[in-house]
Amino acid sequence: GAGVSQSPSNKVTEKGKDVELRCDPISGHTALYWYRQSLGQGLEFLIYFQGNSAPDKSGLPSDRFSAERTGGSVSTLTIQRTQQEDSAVYLCASSPRARGTSDTQYFGPGTRLTVL
């Protein structure tokens, strides 16, 4: 079946502009996660959605970052007034999270964001 997809695959923007990154999770997966990876670094957690529960936003680095998940499926990560330090690969993952299923997180290919 289809895996996690993300768009765009690459995004170049100017400092101060807003960007929107999209994630389509695997169908039926109730949990959705956003991470980011700066050059040569490990992954940093940003936000987590689980079903209809309030999202865990504890990883968002500033109030310029926000995310929503509509209809329990597609998610959009929005970065307002981008800064150069926002340049990174933004990775989305989904997980089944139903009772008795695996905790494995399945990752999309990522969006490489470059802020000039």
Place this chain on the structure above:
Amino acid sequence: SQQGEEDPQALSIQEGENATMNCSYKTSINNLQWYRQNSGRGLVHLILIRSNEREKHSGRLRVTLDTSKKSSSLLITASRAADTASYFCATAETSGSRLTFGEGTQLTVNP
């Protein structure tokens, strides 16, 4: 903050040799997962081991977990050039919670 710490940071071996990567973490966990990443893009899940398990195998991969030492190791046997990638361990404190990743080990397998 990064909980997992992999060692070594970089490992270069010849094809056919075994590769061992280690991971340490700080808090109690529900499970630990190993991922592979090629060319800085999407991560591929390799194996998940739960806190009540000590060892797990999947093909050429063998993972061990020592919760008393808060450490795990990933062994790749009979390595191939195609195994060249970055390998990350990631821990989940509770079932389904966010993953906390280490900095990764860059493995190079020379033909």
